Amino acid sequence: ETGVTQTPRHLVMGMTNKKSLKCEQHLGHNAMYWYKQSAKKPLELMFVYNFKEQTENNSVPSRFSPECPNSSHLFLHLHTLQPEDSALYLCASSQDLQKPSFGSGTRLTVV
């Protein structure tokens, strides 16, 4: 384990549901990230938080809403998703802001 824990590991949700993904890091890092990994596509950076402040939002639709209550916890709130949002969502953290350590991800399926 690298010290970045994501829950749940798998999630199936309908397009009208509201759900949240959780990430916790035990590494003492001060930056946390959400990435989206789709089949045969590059990892896509979604959000970056540094010292709990959001510093990056890569044109992510508003149906994805991040929350970072402290430097150790990161959430991704989901609502009214589309089937094309099905993917592996990876959380990462770093102290040296160029070497993120990844969690195992949440495999999301939108039906």
Add this chain to the structure above:
Amino acid sequence: GENVEQHPSTLSVQEGDSAVIKCTYSDSASNYFPWYKQELGKRPQLIIDIRSNVGEKKDQRIAVTLNKTAKHFSLHITETQPEDSAVYFCAASMATDSWGKLQFGAGTQVVVTP
């Protein structure tokens, strides 16, 4: 912004042979280039990285080379073993970019056959 292209998308090698994955980047200001390995169902893990002030770095059977002029960098795996089978991702970013905006390549599926 930065754009990273990675080739090939799939690579099959015989155990014991070498594997080479190549990436090109577009932003000449990029100066940090990590490589991640992702085994099936597992998280991406950093295996080696290089900064633009060096041209080559080696760690046991893995080496990375960087050509700043041509804006490309490569991962070399020698004496491949079945446990090297995984998807490998290259990435690029700028050291002055404080928020870790790594731009990733699309990945290379490496299959090592015994």
